[in-house]
Amino acid sequence: MNCFVYKNRRHGKPRNTYRGRYRLPGDPKPTEVSLGERDKQQAYSKLRKIYEQELQVRAGILPPRGLREGAQRTLVDHLDDFTTELTTRGRDSMYVYNVEKIAARLCTECHWIIVKDITPESFQKWRREQNKAPKTLNQYLATTNALLNWMLEQQRILVNPLHCVKPVETRGRERRMRRASSDEDIRRLLEVSGSRAVVYLFAVLTGLRRAEIAALVWNDVHLDADKPFIHVRASTTKNHLEADIKLHPDLVPVLRSLGPGSPELDSPLFSRVPTMYMLKKDLAAAGIPYKDAQGRLADFHALRHTFGTRLSRAGVQPRVAMELMRHSDLRLTMNVYTDPTHLPTAAAIDSLPSLLTAGGPLKGPLDLGGDCQNLAADVTTCQSAGGGKDTKTK
Numbered sequence: 001m002n003c004f005v006y007k008n009r010r011h012g013k014p015r016n017t018y019r020g021r022y023r024l025p026g027d028p029k030p031t032e033v034s035l036g037e038r039d040k041q042q043a044y045s046k047l048r049k050i051y052e053q054e055l056q057v058r059a060g061i062l063p064p065r066g067l068r069e070g071a072q073r074t075l076v077d078h079l080d081d082f083t084t085e086l087t088t089r090g091r092d093s094m095y096v097y098n099v100e101k102i103a104a105r106l107c108t109e110c111h112w113i114i115v116k117d118i119t120p121e122s123f124q125k126w127r128r129e130q131n132k133a134p135k136t137l138n139q140y141l142a143t144t145n146a147l148l149n150w151m152l153e154q155q156r157i158l159v160n161p162l163h164c165v166k167p168v169e170t171r172g173r174e175r176r177m178r179r180a181s182s183d184e185d186i187r188r189l190l191e192v193s194g195s196r197a198v199v200y201l202f203a204v205l206t207g208l209r210r211a212e213i214a215a216l217v218w219n220d221v222h223l224d225a226d227k228p229f230i231h232v233r234a235s236t237t238k239n240h241l242e243a244d245i246k247l248h249p250d251l252v253p254v255l256r257s258l259g260p261g262s263p264e265l266d267s268p269l270f271s272r273v274p275t276m277y278m279l280k281k282d283l284a285a286a287g288i289p290y291k292d293a294q295g296r297l298a299d300f301h302a303l304r305h306t307f308g309t310r311l312s313r314a315g316v317q318p319r320v321a322m323e324l325m326r327h328s329d330l331r332l333t334m335n336v337y338t339d340p341t342h343l344p345t346a347a348a349i350d351s352l353p354s355l356l357t358a359g360g361p362l363k364g365p366l367d368l369g370g371d372c373q374n375l376a377a378d379v380t381t382c383q384s385a386g387g388g389k390d391t392k393t394k
Contacts, residue, residue, distance in 0.1 A: 019034055020047035134169065198255075231244050308337030
């Protein structure tokens with residue numbers, strides 16, 4: 001057995017606890033471990049146990065040490081390590097908070113303490129008993145899978161126990177459906193909202209989310225450029241990517257009049273972004289229902305839907321609209337953020353070229369076979385010509 005124990009020296013004096021060194025067959029160099037023992041015999045006994053376990057791991061008899069330790073640790077411990085890793089990666093604090101909140105709640109309500117407690121059956125049973133929106137249920141599944149997949153990458157588990165669980169269908173079951181506003185509704189909203197009008201106009205003409213608008217400072221605004229634009233910092237965006245968004249001509253003079261002569265560069269662009277209460281109050285003053293007959297809402301995020309829908313109505317190519325919306329999936333731009341009730345479908349039908357000859361109705365009826373020559377003839381005429389029965393060709 002190629003292993004021995006020793007004490008390191010510090011400032012010329014040996015340390016209090018022993019370390020161990022061993023080399024498995026075929027290893028190019030020895031492995032060192034901290035034994036944490038003061039007694040030499042106990043340290044050597046602990047090192048022999050480690051050596052024998054590593055031999056069994058090599059032979060496939062035992063799982064790796066990380067798996068053995070991971071199976072014994074609580075899920076709360078794994079979650080703490082995961083959220084620390086997310087923070088180190090630079091994920092924003094709100095995202096980390098939501099991950100921790102969702103995963104911890106699921107562990108509590110499903111009675112998951114250690115890894116072996118997680119089963120597809122326990123999660124699906126919990127899901128059936130919930131009165132949450134399908135999108136929320138899928139978020140719980142996605143968050144838990146993110147934790148388990150991270151544990152898989154770190155070799156703390158052999159397999160994700162929830163990999164076979166499918167998300168629930170969300171189409172047609174949305175709890176919070178939003179609608180785009182017409183240009184006339186937006187004009188009425190701007191007329192009654194006072195100082196908040198500039199924020200609503202900014203949201204409709206840029207497509208920025210409420211949190212992204214609140215995070216803008218004057219240093220992000222470039223009104224003196226050849227083509228005025230705003231720079232959205234990666235730290236403030238949902239996808240963590242920076243973007244330069246050209247300003248609509250309507251916004252440039254409004255923003256010029258909004259700020260003082262030389263505003264502080266790190267001061268907020270808007271001193272206050274309207275709350276949901278304020279928006280509902282402004283909608284009521286403009287005579288616009290917050291919820292329509294179909295149950296669709298006109299909340300602040302619906303202004304982003306209005307931006308996407310106006311792009312489609314203006315004939316902007318879908319790929320360009322996807323880029324302006326800063327989406328990674330074209331289906332999201334076209335299917336979620338484009339309100340089909342605002343699309344010019346009737347005008348599209350009218351724009352189709354005519355297939356009829358000039359001068360009136362169709363000339364020369366189509367030949368459908370048999371006696372059914374007149375397209376305007378009653379169906380019963382065709383049936384009587386054939387005796388009321390289908391004629392089979394032999």
